[in-house]
Amino acid sequence: WESVLHRLEDSLDGKIDAVLRVGYDNLHKDDQCLFLLIAFFLNYQDDVHLKAMLADSRIDVGHGLETLANKSLIQISTEGEVVMHKLLQQAGREAVQRQEPGKRQVLIDADEICDTLENDSKRRSVMGISFDISTPIDDVNISAGAFKNMPNLRFLSIYKTRRDRDVRVHVHEDMDFPPRLR
CATH class of the missing domain: 1.10.10 (Arc Repressor Mutant, subunit A)
Incomplete structure:
Protein backbone atom coordinates (compact mmCIF):
# COMPACT_ATOMS: atom_id res chain seq x y z
CA TRP A 1 0.00 0.00 0.00
CA ARG A 93 -1.63 20.78 -11.05
CA GLU A 94 -3.40 18.52 -13.52
CA ALA A 95 -6.09 21.15 -14.16
CA VAL A 96 -3.38 23.69 -15.06
CA GLN A 97 -1.71 21.21 -17.40
CA ARG A 98 -5.03 20.68 -19.23
CA GLN A 99 -5.48 24.41 -19.85
CA GLU A 100 -4.48 26.02 -23.12
CA PRO A 101 -0.93 27.39 -22.62
CA GLY A 102 -1.67 31.01 -23.57
CA LYS A 103 -4.69 31.20 -21.26
CA ARG A 104 -3.26 29.74 -18.06
CA GLN A 105 -3.81 31.72 -14.86
CA VAL A 106 -1.03 29.86 -13.05
CA LEU A 107 2.27 28.90 -14.65
CA ILE A 108 3.97 25.76 -13.31
CA ASP A 109 5.92 24.30 -16.25
CA ALA A 110 9.61 25.27 -16.01
CA ASP A 111 10.13 25.59 -19.77
CA GLU A 112 7.01 27.72 -20.18
CA ILE A 113 8.04 29.93 -17.26
CA CYS A 114 11.58 30.38 -18.62
CA ASP A 115 10.23 31.30 -22.05
CA THR A 116 7.79 33.77 -20.50
CA LEU A 117 10.34 35.45 -18.19
CA GLU A 118 13.20 35.59 -20.67
CA ASN A 119 11.20 36.75 -23.71
CA ASP A 120 8.70 39.25 -22.26
CA SER A 121 5.76 37.11 -23.41
CA LYS A 122 2.30 38.66 -23.09
CA ARG A 123 0.42 36.79 -20.39
CA ARG A 124 -2.39 39.07 -19.20
CA SER A 125 -4.32 36.20 -17.58
CA VAL A 126 -1.44 35.02 -15.36
CA MET A 127 -2.11 35.57 -11.65
CA GLY A 128 0.63 33.33 -10.29
CA ILE A 129 3.93 31.66 -11.11
CA SER A 130 5.06 28.60 -9.15
CA PHE A 131 8.59 27.91 -10.38
CA ASP A 132 10.51 24.84 -9.19
CA ILE A 133 14.07 25.50 -10.36
CA SER A 134 15.08 21.93 -9.47
CA THR A 135 13.80 20.77 -12.84
CA PRO A 136 16.36 20.21 -15.62
CA ILE A 137 16.79 23.80 -16.82
CA ASP A 138 19.76 26.06 -17.35
CA ASP A 139 20.28 29.32 -15.51
CA VAL A 140 17.33 31.69 -15.83
CA ASN A 141 17.80 35.27 -17.03
CA ILE A 142 14.69 37.28 -16.20
CA SER A 143 14.43 40.20 -18.62
CA ALA A 144 13.81 43.75 -17.39
CA GLY A 145 10.33 43.79 -18.94
CA ALA A 146 9.30 40.28 -17.95
CA PHE A 147 6.42 41.40 -15.77
CA LYS A 148 5.19 44.37 -17.82
CA ASN A 149 2.90 42.13 -19.84
CA MET A 150 1.53 40.40 -16.74
CA PRO A 151 -0.58 43.12 -15.07
CA ASN A 152 -2.58 40.58 -13.02
CA LEU A 153 0.44 38.78 -11.53
CA ARG A 154 -0.03 38.59 -7.76
CA PHE A 155 1.97 35.54 -6.68
CA LEU A 156 5.53 34.60 -7.56
CA SER A 157 7.10 31.58 -5.90
CA ILE A 158 10.60 30.45 -6.91
CA TYR A 159 11.82 27.43 -4.99
CA LYS A 160 13.93 24.25 -5.11
CA THR A 161 12.62 20.79 -4.23
CA ARG A 162 16.01 19.16 -4.77
CA ARG A 163 19.39 20.35 -3.54
CA ASP A 164 21.49 18.50 -6.11
CA ARG A 165 20.90 21.12 -8.82
CA ASP A 166 22.64 24.48 -8.94
CA VAL A 167 20.46 26.80 -11.00
CA ARG A 168 20.90 30.54 -10.80
CA VAL A 169 18.13 33.05 -11.37
CA HIS A 170 19.46 36.33 -12.73
CA VAL A 171 17.21 39.34 -12.24
CA HIS A 172 17.86 42.43 -14.38
CA GLU A 173 18.82 45.40 -12.21
CA ASP A 174 16.17 47.60 -13.86
CA MET A 175 13.41 45.10 -13.09
CA ASP A 176 10.03 46.57 -12.24
CA PHE A 177 7.87 44.18 -10.26
CA PRO A 178 4.10 44.41 -10.70
CA PRO A 179 2.40 46.53 -8.03
CA ARG A 180 -0.05 43.72 -7.17
CA LEU A 181 2.69 41.16 -6.52
CA ARG A 182 2.40 39.68 -3.02
Whole structure:
Protein backbone atom coordinates (compact mmCIF):
# COMPACT_ATOMS: atom_id res chain seq x y z
CA TRP A 1 0.00 0.00 0.00
CA GLU A 2 2.94 2.34 0.58
CA SER A 3 3.96 2.09 -3.08
CA VAL A 4 0.40 2.95 -4.12
CA LEU A 5 0.41 5.94 -1.79
CA HIS A 6 3.73 7.13 -3.26
CA ARG A 7 2.30 6.75 -6.77
CA LEU A 8 -0.75 8.83 -5.78
CA GLU A 9 1.55 11.61 -4.62
CA ASP A 10 3.01 11.88 -8.12
CA SER A 11 -0.16 11.45 -10.17
CA LEU A 12 -3.77 10.81 -9.37
CA ASP A 13 -5.41 7.46 -9.90
CA GLY A 14 -7.75 7.59 -12.91
CA LYS A 15 -10.94 7.14 -10.88
CA ILE A 16 -9.94 9.72 -8.28
CA ASP A 17 -8.87 12.14 -11.01
CA ALA A 18 -12.21 11.72 -12.78
CA VAL A 19 -14.18 12.55 -9.62
CA LEU A 20 -12.00 15.55 -8.76
CA ARG A 21 -12.07 16.74 -12.35
CA VAL A 22 -15.88 16.85 -12.37
CA GLY A 23 -15.86 18.85 -9.14
CA TYR A 24 -13.34 21.34 -10.56
CA ASP A 25 -14.87 21.55 -14.05
CA ASN A 26 -18.32 22.37 -12.61
CA LEU A 27 -17.00 25.41 -10.77
CA HIS A 28 -17.52 28.97 -12.03
CA LYS A 29 -14.32 30.25 -13.70
CA ASP A 30 -13.61 32.64 -10.79
CA ASP A 31 -13.96 29.77 -8.31
CA GLN A 32 -11.64 27.67 -10.49
CA CYS A 33 -9.08 30.47 -10.32
CA LEU A 34 -9.44 30.71 -6.54
CA PHE A 35 -9.06 26.90 -6.29
CA LEU A 36 -5.77 27.10 -8.22
CA LEU A 37 -4.47 30.03 -6.18
CA ILE A 38 -5.16 28.14 -2.96
CA ALA A 39 -3.60 24.96 -4.38
CA PHE A 40 -0.34 26.70 -5.32
CA PHE A 41 0.05 29.75 -3.08
CA LEU A 42 -2.55 30.14 -0.35
CA ASN A 43 -2.96 26.77 1.34
CA TYR A 44 -2.92 27.10 5.15
CA GLN A 45 -3.55 30.84 4.98
CA ASP A 46 -6.00 32.65 7.23
CA ASP A 47 -9.23 33.46 5.37
CA VAL A 48 -9.07 37.14 6.38
CA HIS A 49 -5.50 37.39 5.05
CA LEU A 50 -6.51 35.53 1.88
CA LYS A 51 -9.42 37.93 1.28
CA ALA A 52 -7.11 40.91 1.80
CA MET A 53 -4.55 39.55 -0.67
CA LEU A 54 -7.21 39.23 -3.37
CA ALA A 55 -9.32 42.27 -2.43
CA ASP A 56 -8.48 44.19 -5.60
CA SER A 57 -9.08 41.23 -7.91
CA ARG A 58 -12.27 40.44 -9.79
CA ILE A 59 -12.82 37.33 -7.66
CA ASP A 60 -15.57 37.33 -5.02
CA VAL A 61 -13.35 35.59 -2.48
CA GLY A 62 -15.97 35.23 0.25
CA HIS A 63 -18.44 33.54 -2.06
CA GLY A 64 -15.66 31.48 -3.66
CA LEU A 65 -14.41 30.17 -0.31
CA GLU A 66 -17.97 29.25 0.66
CA THR A 67 -18.48 27.44 -2.66
CA LEU A 68 -15.20 25.52 -2.39
CA ALA A 69 -15.96 24.55 1.22
CA ASN A 70 -19.52 23.45 0.34
CA LYS A 71 -18.11 21.21 -2.39
CA SER A 72 -15.50 19.82 0.06
CA LEU A 73 -12.62 21.14 -2.05
CA ILE A 74 -11.24 23.05 0.94
CA GLN A 75 -11.82 23.12 4.67
CA ILE A 76 -11.99 26.28 6.74
CA SER A 77 -11.12 25.74 10.39
CA THR A 78 -12.90 27.49 13.25
CA GLU A 79 -9.86 29.82 13.41
CA GLY A 80 -10.32 30.67 9.71
CA GLU A 81 -7.41 28.65 8.31
CA VAL A 82 -8.04 27.57 4.70
CA VAL A 83 -6.76 24.04 4.05
CA MET A 84 -6.67 22.03 0.82
CA HIS A 85 -5.77 18.33 0.84
CA LYS A 86 -2.63 17.25 -1.02
CA LEU A 87 -4.64 15.17 -3.55
CA LEU A 88 -6.73 18.23 -4.39
CA GLN A 89 -3.54 20.24 -4.86
CA GLN A 90 -2.39 17.54 -7.29
CA ALA A 91 -5.75 17.85 -9.07
CA GLY A 92 -4.98 21.57 -9.38
CA ARG A 93 -1.63 20.78 -11.05
CA GLU A 94 -3.40 18.52 -13.52
CA ALA A 95 -6.09 21.15 -14.16
CA VAL A 96 -3.38 23.69 -15.06
CA GLN A 97 -1.71 21.21 -17.40
CA ARG A 98 -5.03 20.68 -19.23
CA GLN A 99 -5.48 24.41 -19.85
CA GLU A 100 -4.48 26.02 -23.12
CA PRO A 101 -0.93 27.39 -22.62
CA GLY A 102 -1.67 31.01 -23.57
CA LYS A 103 -4.69 31.20 -21.26
CA ARG A 104 -3.26 29.74 -18.06
CA GLN A 105 -3.81 31.72 -14.86
CA VAL A 106 -1.03 29.86 -13.05
CA LEU A 107 2.27 28.90 -14.65
CA ILE A 108 3.97 25.76 -13.31
CA ASP A 109 5.92 24.30 -16.25
CA ALA A 110 9.61 25.27 -16.01
CA ASP A 111 10.13 25.59 -19.77
CA GLU A 112 7.01 27.72 -20.18
CA ILE A 113 8.04 29.93 -17.26
CA CYS A 114 11.58 30.38 -18.62
CA ASP A 115 10.23 31.30 -22.05
CA THR A 116 7.79 33.77 -20.50
CA LEU A 117 10.34 35.45 -18.19
CA GLU A 118 13.20 35.59 -20.67
CA ASN A 119 11.20 36.75 -23.71
CA ASP A 120 8.70 39.25 -22.26
CA SER A 121 5.76 37.11 -23.41
CA LYS A 122 2.30 38.66 -23.09
CA ARG A 123 0.42 36.79 -20.39
CA ARG A 124 -2.39 39.07 -19.20
CA SER A 125 -4.32 36.20 -17.58
CA VAL A 126 -1.44 35.02 -15.36
CA MET A 127 -2.11 35.57 -11.65
CA GLY A 128 0.63 33.33 -10.29
CA ILE A 129 3.93 31.66 -11.11
CA SER A 130 5.06 28.60 -9.15
CA PHE A 131 8.59 27.91 -10.38
CA ASP A 132 10.51 24.84 -9.19
CA ILE A 133 14.07 25.50 -10.36
CA SER A 134 15.08 21.93 -9.47
CA THR A 135 13.80 20.77 -12.84
CA PRO A 136 16.36 20.21 -15.62
CA ILE A 137 16.79 23.80 -16.82
CA ASP A 138 19.76 26.06 -17.35
CA ASP A 139 20.28 29.32 -15.51
CA VAL A 140 17.33 31.69 -15.83
CA ASN A 141 17.80 35.27 -17.03
CA ILE A 142 14.69 37.28 -16.20
CA SER A 143 14.43 40.20 -18.62
CA ALA A 144 13.81 43.75 -17.39
CA GLY A 145 10.33 43.79 -18.94
CA ALA A 146 9.30 40.28 -17.95
CA PHE A 147 6.42 41.40 -15.77
CA LYS A 148 5.19 44.37 -17.82
CA ASN A 149 2.90 42.13 -19.84
CA MET A 150 1.53 40.40 -16.74
CA PRO A 151 -0.58 43.12 -15.07
CA ASN A 152 -2.58 40.58 -13.02
CA LEU A 153 0.44 38.78 -11.53
CA ARG A 154 -0.03 38.59 -7.76
CA PHE A 155 1.97 35.54 -6.68
CA LEU A 156 5.53 34.60 -7.56
CA SER A 157 7.10 31.58 -5.90
CA ILE A 158 10.60 30.45 -6.91
CA TYR A 159 11.82 27.43 -4.99
CA LYS A 160 13.93 24.25 -5.11
CA THR A 161 12.62 20.79 -4.23
CA ARG A 162 16.01 19.16 -4.77
CA ARG A 163 19.39 20.35 -3.54
CA ASP A 164 21.49 18.50 -6.11
CA ARG A 165 20.90 21.12 -8.82
CA ASP A 166 22.64 24.48 -8.94
CA VAL A 167 20.46 26.80 -11.00
CA ARG A 168 20.90 30.54 -10.80
CA VAL A 169 18.13 33.05 -11.37
CA HIS A 170 19.46 36.33 -12.73
CA VAL A 171 17.21 39.34 -12.24
CA HIS A 172 17.86 42.43 -14.38
CA GLU A 173 18.82 45.40 -12.21
CA ASP A 174 16.17 47.60 -13.86
CA MET A 175 13.41 45.10 -13.09
CA ASP A 176 10.03 46.57 -12.24
CA PHE A 177 7.87 44.18 -10.26
CA PRO A 178 4.10 44.41 -10.70
CA PRO A 179 2.40 46.53 -8.03
CA ARG A 180 -0.05 43.72 -7.17
CA LEU A 181 2.69 41.16 -6.52
CA ARG A 182 2.40 39.68 -3.02
